[in-house]
Amino acid sequence: MSVNQVERLNQILFKPEQGKIYQHKHLIFFSMCCMMLMLCKSIFSYRLVALGGFTLQAGQLIAPLWFTISDISAEVYGYKIARKILSTGLICQVIFTIICMILVNLPHPSFWHDEASFKIVFGDMWRVSFAVLFAFFVSGLINIKLISYLKVLMHGEHFWLRSICASGISEILYSILATFIIQYGKLNFSVICSIIVASATLKIIYSILLAFPAHATAFFVSRSEKLSDEQLSF
Numbered sequence: 736m737s738v739n740q741v742e743r744l745n746q747i748l749f750k751p752e753q754g755k756i757y758q759h760k761h762l763i764f765f766s767m768c769c770m771m772l773m774l775c776k777s778i779f780s781y782r783l784v785a786l787g788g789f790t791l792q793a794g795q796l797i798a799p800l801w802f803t804i805s806d807i808s809a810e811v812y813g814y815k816i817a818r819k820i821l822s823t824g825l826i827c828q829v830i831f832t833i834i835c836m837i838l839v840n841l842p843h844p845s846f847w848h849d850e851a852s853f854k855i856v857f858g859d860m861w862r863v864s865f866a867v868l869f870a871f872f873v874s875g876l877i878n879i880k881l882i883s884y885l886k887v888l889m890h891g892e893h894f895w896l897r898s899i900c901a902s903g904i905s906e907i908l909y910s911i912l913a914t915f916i917i918q919y920g921k922l923n924f925s926v927i928c929s930i931i932v933a934s935a936t937l938k939i940i941y942s943i944l945l946a947f948p949a950h951a952t953a954f955f956v957s958r959s960e961k962l963s964d965e966q967l968s969f
Contacts, residue, residue, distance in 0.1 A: 759812065759960060760959055760960055761811075761956050761959065761960065762808075762812060762816070765804055765807065765808045765812075765820070766808075766820050766823070766824075768804050769801060769804055769805060769808070769820050769821075769824050770823075770824050770827055772797050772798075772800055772801040772804070773801060773824050773827075773828055773867065773871065774828070774831060775794070775797050776794040776797045776798055776801070776867060777794070777828065777831070777832075777860070777863050777864055777867050778794075778856065779792070779793040779794040779797065780792055780793075780794040780863045780866070780867070780913075780917050781855070781856070781859075781863070781917070782794070784796075786937075789929075789933035789936075789937075790926070790929060790930055790933065791930060791933050791934055791937065792914065792917070792918075792930060792934070794913075795910065795913075795914075795930075795934040795937070795938070796937075798906060798909055798910075798913075798938065799902065799906055799938050799941035799942055799945060800945070801871075801875075802874075802875075802878055802901075802902040802905055802906055802909075802942070803898065803902060803942070803945045803949045805817060805820070805821070805875060805878055805879055806878065806879075806882050806894075806897075806898045806901060806902055806949060806953075807949055807952055807953045807956065808820055808879075809878075809879040809882045809883055810882065810886070810894055810898075810953045810957075811953055811956050811957050811960060812960075813883075814879055814880070814883040817879040818876070818879060821871070821872070821875045821876065821879065824871075825868050825871060825872060828864055828867060828868055828871075829864070829868070831864075832860050832861060832864035835857045835860045836857075836860055836861060838857075839853050839854065839857040839858060839860075862916070862917065863917055865916065866912070866913045866916035866917045867913065869912060869913075869916065870908075870909045870912040870913035870916070871909070873908065873909075873912060874905040874906070874908045874909035874912065875905070875909075877901075877904070877905050877908065878901050878902060878904075878905035879901075881897075881900065881901035881904065881905065882897055882898065882901040885897040885900060885901065894949070894950045894953055894954075895946040895947055895949070895950040896946075898942070898945075898946050898949050898950070899942050899943055899946045902938075902942040902945075903938070903939050903942045906935070906938040906939075906941075906942065907935045907938065907939075910931050910934040910935050910938065911931055911935075914927060914930050914931050914934065915927060915931075918930065
């Protein structure tokens with residue numbers, strides 16, 4: 736890396752926010768999408784699906800969308816805002832879990848016969864949430880750092896390629912962490928490994944398919960926001 740690239744990377748990752756606060760047009764939408772996908776991932780973590788002879792957790796089908804939106808957020812708004820979206824989403828996940836645990840453990844009337852269904856979905860929410868929190872924190876932070884680092888190396892070009900690389904690596908890490916924490920003790924080790932392999936393979940394909948739509952979205956959102964480098968929250 737050249738000296739200018741090193742200075743640019745340090746600016747993106749470590750420079751304090753300064754100057755005027757800009758009213759972003761689409762930031763709330765991307766933030767809400769990340770939060771929505773994070774909650775959907777938690778709820779459907781125990782739902783197993785069979786696709787093409789592979790066994791997968793239904794929630795794993797949602798995770799690539801989260802990483803793609805996180806890539807777009809980091810690309811358009813900068814590393815610091817993408818990191819804030821991640822940290823705020825994790826805090827909301829904790830609040831969501833606490834609410835679910837309280838409500839699912841409240842006493843129910845005798846004529847209510849669907850309690851078991853709620854227990855299956857929400858009864859072990861603390862374990863799912865811990866897995867999601869830990870996996871999203873580690874892999875999500877790596878994802879936005881990678882996309883920012885590669886942006887410097889590639890001079891802001893080839894977002895589709897940077898998204899594939901950053902999302903692919905982060906999603907494989909997420910699959911390993913989340914699957915082991917959620918399914919350990921519930922499924923055989925060989926089944927867990929097969930789920931991880933299937934999930935990682937699917938996510939790599941998923942990342943490639945989403946790369947070009949994500950590239951187009953980042954381009955048009957950037958044009959709409961009309962942000963210069965000085966206006967980004969690096």
